[in-house]
Amino acid sequence: MTGVGMASKQTDDTMAIAVDDARKIVMGNHDDPYSVLGPHQVGKTRHVTAFDPGAATLVAITEGKEYPLDPVDGAPGVFTGTVPGSKPYSLKGDNALGGSWDMDDAYRFGPVMGEMDEYLLSEGTHERIWEVLGAHVIDHEGARGTHFAVWAPNARRVSVVGDFNAWDGRRHVMRRRGATGVWETFVPNVGEGAGYKYEILGVDGKTQPLKADPVGFGSQHAPENASVVRDITGYGWDDGAWMTDRANNHDRKSPISVYEVHLGSWRRRVDEDNRMLSYRELAEELVDYVADMGFTHIELLPVSEFPFDGSWGYQPVGMFAPTIRFGPPHEFRDFVEAAHQKGIGILLDWVPGHFPTDAHGLGRFDGTALYEHADPREGFHQDWNTYIYNYGRVEVANYLVSNALYWLEEYHIDGLRVDAVASMLYRDYSRKDGEWVPNKDGGRENYEAINMLQRMNVTTYGKVEGIMTIAEESTSFPGVSRPVDGGGLGFGYKWNMGWMNDTLEYVKKEPVHRQYHHHQMTFGLHYAFSENFILPISHDEVVHGKGSMLGKMPGNEWEKFATLRTYYGFMWGHPGKKLLFMGQEFAQNAEWNHNIQLDWDCLANDQHAGMQRLVRDLNTIYRAEPALHVKDCEEDGFQWIDAMNAAESIFAWIRRGNDGDAPVVVISNFTPVERTGWRCGLPLAGHWREALNTDAEIYGGGNRGNMGGVTTSDEGWHGQPASAELTIPPLSTVILTYDGS
Numbered sequence: 048m049t050g051v052g053m054a055s056k057q058t059d060d061t062m063a064i065a066v067d068d069a070r071k072i073v074m075g076n077h078d079d080p081y082s083v084l085g086p087h088q089v090g091k092t093r094h095v096t097a098f099d100p101g102a103a104t105l106v107a108i109t110e111g112k113e114y115p116l117d118p119v120d121g122a123p124g125v126f127t128g129t130v131p132g133s134k135p136y137s138l139k140g141d142n143a144l145g146g147s148w149d150m151d152d153a154y155r156f157g158p159v160m161g162e163m164d165e166y167l168l169s170e171g172t173h174e175r176i177w178e179v180l181g182a183h184v185i186d187h188e189g190a191r192g193t194h195f196a197v198w199a200p201n202a203r204r205v206s207v208v209g210d211f212n213a214w215d216g217r218r219h220v221m222r223r224r225g226a227t228g229v230w231e232t233f234v235p236n237v238g239e240g241a242g243y244k245y246e247i248l249g250v251d252g253k254t255q256p257l258k259a260d261p262v263g264f265g266s267q268h269a270p271e272n273a274s275v276v277r278d279i280t281g282y283g284w285d286d287g288a289w290m291t292d293r294a295n296n297h298d299r300k301s302p303i304s305v306y307e308v309h310l311g312s313w314r315r316r317v318d319e320d321n322r323m324l325s326y327r328e329l330a331e332e333l334v335d336y337v338a339d340m341g342f343t344h345i346e347l348l349p350v351s352e353f354p355f356d357g358s359w360g361y362q363p364v365g366m367f368a369p370t371i372r373f374g375p376p377h378e379f380r381d382f383v384e385a386a387h388q389k390g391i392g393i394l395l396d397w398v399p400g401h402f403p404t405d406a407h408g409l410g411r412f413d414g415t416a417l418y419e420h421a422d423p424r425e426g427f428h429q430d431w432n433t434y435i436y437n438y439g440r441v442e443v444a445n446y447l448v449s450n451a452l453y454w455l456e457e458y459h460i461d462g463l464r465v466d467a468v469a470s471m472l473y474r475d476y477s478r479k480d481g482e483w484v485p486n487k488d489g490g491r492e493n494y495e496a497i498n499m500l501q502r503m504n505v506t507t508y509g510k511v512e513g514i515m516t517i518a519e520e521s522t523s524f525p526g527v528s529r530p531v532d533g534g535g536l537g538f539g540y541k542w543n544m545g546w547m548n549d550t551l552e553y554v555k556k557e558p559v560h561r562q563y564h565h566h567q568m569t570f571g572l573h574y575a576f577s578e579n580f581i582l583p584i585s586h587d588e589v590v591h592g593k594g595s596m597l598g599k600m601p602g603n604e605w606e607k608f609a610t611l612r613t614y615y616g617f618m619w620g621h622p623g624k625k626l627l628f629m630g631q632e633f634a635q636n637a638e639w640n641h642n643i644q645l646d647w648d649c650l651a652n653d654q655h656a657g658m659q660r661l662v663r664d665l666n667t668i669y670r671a672e673p674a675l676h677v678k679d680c681e682e683d684g685f686q687w688i689d690a691m692n693a694a695e696s697i698f699a700w701i702r703r704g705n706d707g708d709a710p711v712v713v714i715s716n717f718t719p720v721e722r723t724g725w726r727c728g729l730p731l732a733g734h735w736r737e738a739l740n741t742d743a744e745i746y747g748g749g750n751r752g753n754m755g756g757v758t759t760s761d762e763g764w765h766g767q768p769a770s771a772e773l774t775i776p777p778l779s780t781v782i783l784t785y786d787g788s
Contacts, residue, residue, distance in 0.1 A: 064096050069122030072098050075217035076204065076248065085154030086130070093130050097152055098218065100124035102140035108149075109136035135189055151190055151235035153219055159187060159194045160224055160231055168198070169227045171441025174506060176449040177367055177457070180229070181262035184238050184278040192235035193276050195221065195243070197260060198442060199413035200228025202247045207232060208257065209243035209273070216246035216254070228442070242273040244407065249414020256406040259364060261418075261446070264376060266352040266365045272407045274365070279376050279457060286387035286459060293461060294513030296343065296392060297539065299579055302676040303624035304666050305394065306342040306632075307585055308333065309359060310350070310373055313629050315644040326374040330385035338389045340632060340659075341666030345386060346394040346464055348586065350379070354405050359586070359641055360396065361466060362403035362433060366450045369458070376458075383459050392461035394517070395454055399447045399499070400467040401433035410434050418443055424484050428470070430477050438471075439495035448503045455511040462515040462539070463507070469521045471496040497536065504537030515539035517581060528579040543580040543623055546571040551588065554614050557601045558696065558718045558778075565693035568617070568717075572690075575622050576682040582623040584631060589639045597634040606719060608634065608654045609748065609778035612661055612741035613715055616780025619665040620675065620702065620713030622685050633659040657747030664746075668739055672784060673704035674711040688712065688728050688765045695722065697775065699765070701730055709785040711738075714775055721751060722775040728765025733788035734758045735771065742776035751776035756786065 064072075064083050071077035072084065086095050095107050097116060105126040107114045116126035130136055136155065141147050160179060167173035168180075180196045187194065195207045205223075206216035211234065221230035237243075244257040259266065263274035284290075295301060313333060316322045324332065337345055352365025360370070369379040383393050402418070404410050409418040419434035420426025426435050437443050454460045470476045475483040475491045486494050504516055518527050518536065521544040529535025553567040589595050600607040600614075611634055619625060630645040633655045637646055649655045669675050678684020688699035696717040703710050710730050716722060729735060736756040742748030757771040764770035775781060 064119055064125065064127050066121055069119045069125040072125055073122045078203065080220045081154060081222050085152060093133065094127065095130045095136065096127040097138055098125050099140050100215065101142055103143045104141045106139045107136045108139055109134050153232060153234050156188050156233045158222060158231065159233055160196060165224055165227045168229060171445040173445060174449055174452060176446065177262055177453050181260055181264060181367065182243065182276045184276065187233050190235040192233055193237040194231065194233045196229055196231040197245055198229050199247055201250045201415045202413040203250055203252065204248035205230040206246040207234065207243055208246050209241055211237045211241055237276065239276055239278050241276040242267055243276065244273050247413055251414060253414065255414050258412060259407045261409055262367050263365055264368055266368045266371055268371055269354055272354055277376050282377055282380050284384060284459060286384050289387035289390065290459065293392065297513060297515040299680045300677045302343060302670040304342045304669060305344045305346045305626040306337050307346045307626055307628040309348045309586065309641060312641045312644055323372060326378040326382040330382040334385045334389050334391060337391055340663050341670065344392040344394055347396065349396045349398055356641065361398055363398050364403060364405060364408040367453055380458060394462040394464055395460050396466055397451060397463040398466045399436065400471045401428050401431055401435055403433050422484065424482055438499045444499045447499060448506050451503050451507050452510060455507055455514050462517060464517040464519060466519055468518045472524055500536050501531045505531050539579060540581050540624065541578045542583045547583055551599065554610055555599050555601065561696045561717050562693040568698055569690050576680060579680045580623040581626050582618055582621060583626040584628060585626060586628045586639060589628060594638050595635050596631045597636055606778065608658065612658065612746055613717060613778050613780050615661060615665060616741045617715045619669050620780065620782060622679050624679055632662040654747040657745060661741060661746040664739060668782060672711050673708040674702045677704035677708065688767065699727055712783040713780065715780040716775045716778065719777040721777045724772045725775050726764050726770050727773050728767030729759050729769045729771060730767050731785055732759045732769040734786040735783040736786050737781060738784040739782040740779060742779040749776060
């Protein structure tokens, strides 16, 4: 029970609220309403002051007795009076139209946050801010309701508003928690599913646009954008087997083949108004499909709540809310659990590089540049028209690091792929001279962003066993996937954007010209082991006029399919983990469109169905042959057989695993010319099985090859001790595995 506020006065045995205070309550500009509203002890008597702008009369009820409260003159809706005893009370209101209602008084409840939470929030070291901030359904002082807490240090007043108070910012003004900048209140009888926002009075006295909760666990369906109270506790996970073993599944020595997915357009119910699938439907259909295709992981384009479908999630507003587009939080957990039960990991695209300018979002949250830099040279992305986080502010860095931990802990997410890392690392990213602010040493590196990323990796790897983080980093910044204590950023893996760009440029050229660009396919091996690389063919390569993967290939229809099959064989045989965006596994004809489902109908065509079978078989052999994955990130796992054959556009190499693992040989022919009697050096004498040939008829090819395998002669070739004459079909990749002598 709170003490008597300085603005109140006592007369005889009653306590009357000062008229000035009462008027401020009505106007919604009182700095500390808890000092005058709610119960206050005066001597041995409890007095209650309450505000209900819809009430003509107000009665307090305790222990079965009613105690009418007196209206305060000049302050409509403010009532005050004596309520004896110390037991909890409730309020009963009546209006002039005969309406009546009962309610609990939010101002009779004390604080919820503890001193340690306050301390850690102020220090910027609270690793789990979601346990304190946001909206939590709890039992508090004998009542069930929701505790709201939000960081807004420069606000004069913060209120939580929603249907439960007619969106009236005067009715649930929050309590300021000292120097933390946090405001909190407990609202009884508000629970799961309630929509809410924060009404903030800035330091200048102006009311800001209503703000969604930065740590809210749910949101309304777009275009509505209020936060929604979601009770995220109490989920009974049943994925213990996966969680126990997943560290082995993420090791550099393990096969990792990722299927990148945009949930809204993978598949739709076309006959049901083109609706998206729910998390629970995806838990069956998508998970089963990925398991059948042999991928080890699903990577989801961002699922943190976002206002605009066309951003694909890359302009998030609700960083702690799984998007409601596919269902509420527990149903998202159902999806994750279903994947784990099938032995499939879930990766999320995570976007700490920028956030949108939508009025209900983080921008100028409390009337000041709070989450973003005030200077647009540091705080605004010209390319994306978005704000940039102020990584140097301890509370903002803590917000982001805690958010990363949240997804891993609360939703059993297996890893985070961090978007647009390059834009975070460099202050001059996509900026001209004079449009950026140098660091304290006069350079271009963003020390604060680097520190935040390092802290994120140290925290997540240190707190959650078996996870992995992945950087989409498009420059040669050193040590992206090296440990922080060795000067690196601490990521587990890095997308190999250079390999992707070079090899795609090569395969887009007419075969007759490829001999002049041979180095584009070999150059990546000069740095292939400088980082722990993932080879990505991502959504970015099949949008904005770039066409589909099939559409990039030159020539007639047969040549297009054959070239793409060759390229996928080259990719799966190349060192590095794999990533393929949805639809490209069956060579969708059209560029990706987020508004419609993938073109599944094209699988009626044998060429498309053959491509799908090829990708399934590539995943199978990649996982089955240790030599193709154990040393994806180690130099001694790769050796060229023939890297210089530009005239024939042939590439041949050896993949090796650990001692005792049989080697694998990969040969790619990027011309439409069949090479018969092509002598290939081989590292071991004996029989080599043709384990995969992209020209096989089942893949849509011409069924040319080596009749299941070859046996070596003693003639050394290409610097190898043995060799064999092979048939390398036109536009094909052949993979040979060693059967023994």
